[in-house]
Amino acid sequence: MNSHWWHLVLIVGLLCSLGAACSSVPATEMPEPSESVTPLPLLSKPLRLFLVYSYSPAAPRSGEIRLGILETLARQGYNFFENTLELGEFSLNITAETAPEELASLAQEAVQAIQNYSPDVVIVLNDEAARAVIPVYPDLNRPFVFCGLKGNPQDYGLNRPNVTGVLEHPYPLQTARMAMEITQKQDNFMVLGDDSPVGKTIISEVYRQLIADTTLESRPELRITSRWEEWQQLVLKEAAASDFILLVGYSGLQDREGNTISDREALQWTLQNAPVPVFGLWAEATHEGAVGGLALTQYEQGVTAAEMSLHIAQGASPSSLLATQPARNILTLNFAAVEHWELHIPLAFLTTARIYRRFPAPEEGGR
Structure with a gap:
């Protein structure tokens, strides 16, 4: 199968899988409310x-x-x-x-x-x-x-x-395939997360899904730490040998004195200093400067x-009522990050993605 047809098959397959997990949304900076289900009868009391x-x-x-x-x-x-x-x-x-x-x-x-x-x-x-x-x-x-x-x-x-x-529960396979198509690289990528109890639980499941899929062309390389200094070295040095970073979690990082690094600081620093494109599994990462992903909100x-x-x-x-995932998740893209990394986005992605335009992430101010 030649390169043109391989890319076409990958895009169609990815969009089919995305369609099962997210609905089409307009290109906009602000989240829009989900379509409401048919209203239930109002209770007789508050x-x-x-x-x-x-x-x-x-x-x-x-x-x-x-x-x-x-x-x-x-x-x-x-x-x-x-x-x-x-x-x-x-x-x-x-x-x-x-x-x-x-x-x-x-x-x-x-x-x-x-x-x-x-x-x-x-x-x-x-x-x-x-x-x-x-x-x-x-x-x-x-x-x-x-x-x-x-x-x-x-x-x-x-x-x-x-x-x-x-x-x-995030969608790592769809996001990894999206990243491979956008970066046009299929060698290896870093799966990066924190070592907190919750962080370890989610990144272990993410990595399990990635290595279990024999059709995934690129090789995932798992990196977990709770130490802020080690995190910085992983991003600054080791990630340079990867095609991209799949960012999973960053909530349990601590400095040498045992002080917790805030989620916002960890995310912004990572996005500002990564030597390769970053893709995220949560919408907040794309909002702040990651390239994109099939995201949870x-x-x-x-x-x-x-x-x-x-x-x-x-x-x-x-x-x-069975425990369930949200009925609606979103394909996210950040145009500013795309421009920064000089990437090219397939038109099919643009018709279904929620678009953000922030990069690099600002160091001051809150969301």
């Missing part, structure tokens, strides 16, 4: 919802999930202005320095807060809070919806009749969690 955060509610990932939840509920008629929604919240504020004993104590505080509020549904954000709070909650009649779960629910003790939720996870919660509030048993 919906009482309780959110449990792993990290600070002000963290970008927490905020995006929360926004997806609240906007979805508003489209279904539940909001604060008409008194159709009542919201309780509790944050574990977990950091890399949080000791297991402290986490157990925080989990009990969360349990008490939930019991005091007596919500219709509890939504628990991210892995740490899910595995700390849900298994120790004593009442199996209280419905829980986890959201943004990277690990296996059974491994976390979440296989309970009152629990369902939204999984956060926290907003869409919030949308799915809200829809599940409404079905439960209407009488559905959590056990009847």
Whole structure:
């Protein structure tokens, strides 16, 4: 098969696989809300919802999930202005320095807060809070919806009749094939992630999928670390021998003094200093300067969690709702990164991608 036909087959195959996981969206800088499902009958009383955060509610990932939840509920008629929604919240504020004993104590505080509020549904954000709070909650009649779960629910003790939720499992094969087509290189690429418990879980699964696919032309090379200085050396020196970097996670990095490097700092530094193009599995990476990827968004996870919660509030048993991925994920491209790396994008990608235009990532200001 000659080069022209090989590229055509690769693009068609990739777009078919993308179509199964994401829907077409306009080229725009701002996220757009998902199409709402058919509205359910409005409850005869306000919906009482309780959110449990792993990290600070002000963290970008927490905020995006929360926004997806609240906007979805508003489209279904539940909001604060008409008194159709009542919201309780509790944050574990977990950091890399949080000791297991402290986490157990925080989990009990969360349990008490939930019991005091007596919500219709509890939504628990991210892995740490899910595995700390849900298994120790004593009442199996209280419905829980986890959201943004990277690990296996059974491994976390979440296989309970009152629990369902939204999984956060990325699409590494599709993104790697996309990167190979855009860079026109098929030798090797670096799979880079952090060594935190959650980070290790997700990058191990990503790498397993990559090496299990015998049709993948390029060779993935796994690199994991929790040390910031080692991370910097991997990016600055070792990555130069790779075709591109597949960036998985960067939440558990620490400097020599044991201080945690913020997600934003780690991402921006990596994008600014990488000697080869970076492709990401989450939309925030492309937004900040990665070339692109078939991306997960926290907003869409919030949308799915809200829809599940409404079905439960209407009488559905959590056990009847299978844990699932968000219904909608997005193909992302960053035109500024494409221009920086002097890459050429197949026209077929441009018709389905959400477009960003930020590169390099700014060092100041928040999202």
